[in-house]
Amino acid sequence: MTKIGTISKIVMTVVLAASAAGCSSWDRMSHRDKATVGGAAAGGLAGAVITNGGVLGTVGGAALGGIIGNQVGK
Structure with missing residues (x-):
């Protein structure tokens, strides 16, 4: 796979994670829930x-x- 293909997959992963987080009534989420979503997004990006x-x-x-985000957000 080329570097362009890898970079585009990473960018799409981040965009998808941000879109999912934006759709889920962020204001009503607890601190722990927000930490879980953020951890999942960061972990997915790192894994990619x-x-x-x-x-x-x-x-x-x-x-x-x-x-990890869930446990840190306690």
Whole structure:
């Protein structure tokens, strides 16, 4: 995969995460919920970068980031 393809996948992942977060009545979410969403977005981005856009790495990173964000947001 070319660097352009990898970068475009990363950008699309971030845009999708931001769109999903914006649609979910952010104002009514608790601090812990916001930390979970933020962690999942950051984890998904990190997983995509580390695995060069691999689906398993992106999903795994998002799951792990969501768990970490949830615990940090306590």
